[in-house]
Amino acid sequence: MPRHPSPNEITITFPDGGIRKYPKGITVEEVAKSISEGLARATLDAQFNSQHVDFDTKLEQDGTFKLFTFKDQEGKNALRHSCAHLLAASVLELYPSAENAIGPPIEDGFYQDFELPQPISEADFPKIEQKMHELAKTWLVMKGKEVTLQEALSQFKKNKYKTELAKEFGKEGKKITFQIAGSFIDLCKGGHVFNPGKNLQYFKLSSVAGAYWRGDQKNKMLTRIYGTAFPSKKELDEHFWRQEEAKKRDHRVIGQQLSLFSFDETSPGAPFFHPKGAVIFNELLSFLREEYSKRGYEEVITPLIYDKSLWQASGHWEHY
Ligand SMILES: [Zn+2]
Incomplete structure (x- = not known):
């Protein structure tokens, strides 16, 4: 006879197929700790039955449970x-009159x-990062709250981007949070x-660029600030060290230092190959041709320049 499930117990299934019973009402944090204290400390986010849950969410029913650390994309x-x-x-x-769009x-x-309200540059980053460190200390939790469209419009009446998004969510019948x-x-x-x-x-801010609202050049050009974040100082430092090393090994730099090729502003992105560069270029080409013929491919030659309508149709135009 199968045992009747206890009304005070829930069954939780983990990604590895493991199944455990817990008292009803156990929190996400307690489940994480029951696996390991270290895992609970490294947990950044979690899902219960494919829905995001908070650390203090009480689990009241059976379900599948996933914890995410920095090793996971989530x-x-x-x-x-x-x-x-x-x-x-x-x-x-x-900048109190600034408006934030998406992030x-x-x-x-x-x-x-x-x-x-004014242009900013990388010189402003230390001041912004300092403010971020200051504010982070007051961010004990980040909680979601479902609201009505009216509440959203009133909260963001000074932000046309959030207003536009809220109206859209409202129209599509999506939850507004x-x-x-x-x-x-x-x-x-x-x-x-x-x-x-x-x-x-x-975390560290890295660069600033212009970007059109929703990627559409008919819209206003916004300021885009890029940055990154890691769970430890060691990983953050290593990331920037790797970037510096990659810069030193950038083929666009090395190729010019070895006089293999050079660039001219009349043709950005397409190099002028010098004699040594042309030797390498031709060697690579003959290697490719041999490989084509070994594998039964025939060669074709396509145009080097196309009308921009092709890139617009393929969706690549905004990258240029
Ligand atoms: Zn968010």
């Missing part, structure tokens, strides 16, 4: 996306877009670290 994204919010909050404190995680970091950390409120669907004050310590 953990990386949670850390870096949370850091983009911290950047937004700090810039809004330093997603990207490969190796994050960015956050702003409409700013505020994310609240310290005294900062943003419009976002979630996916943040449990403990921003502790998790957001090792």
Whole structure:
């Protein structure tokens, strides 16, 4: 006879297929600690039945449970996306008339877009980073709160980007959620670290660029600030060390130092090959031709220049 499930117990299934019983109402943090204290400390984000849960969420039913650390893409994204919010909050404190737009995680970091009352440069980064460290200490948690469209429009009446997004979510019948950390409120669907004050310590802003709102050149050009975040100072330092090393080995730099090729502003991105460079170019070409014929391919020659409509159709145009 199968045992009747106890009304005070829930069954949790882990990604490795392991199944454990826990008292009903156990928190996410307690489940993490029951696996290991170290894992609980390294946990950045978690899902229960494919929904984001907070560290203090009480689990009341059976389900599948996943914890994310920095080793997981979800953990990386949670850390870096949370850091983009911290950047937004700090810039809004330093420049009260600024408006923040979106701030997603990207490969190796994050960015956050702003409409700013004045241009900024990398020289402003130390001041902004200092404000980020200051604010992070007051961000004990980052909690989601579902709100009505009216509440969102009233909260973001001075931010045309958030207003536009809120109206769109409303029209599409999507949930509208505020994310609240310290005294900062943003419009976002979630996916943040449990403990921003502790998790957001090792970050660095890296560059600033222009970017059109929603990638459309008919829209206003915004200021995009790039940065990155790691769970420890060691990993952050190593990241920038690797970037410096890669710069030294950049083929565009080495190739010019060895006089293999050079660039001219009349043809950015397409090099002029010098005699030694032309030897390498031709050797590579003959190697490729041999490989084609071994594998039964025939050669064709396509145009070097196309009309921009091709790139517009392929979706690459905005990258140029
Ligand atoms: Zn967010």
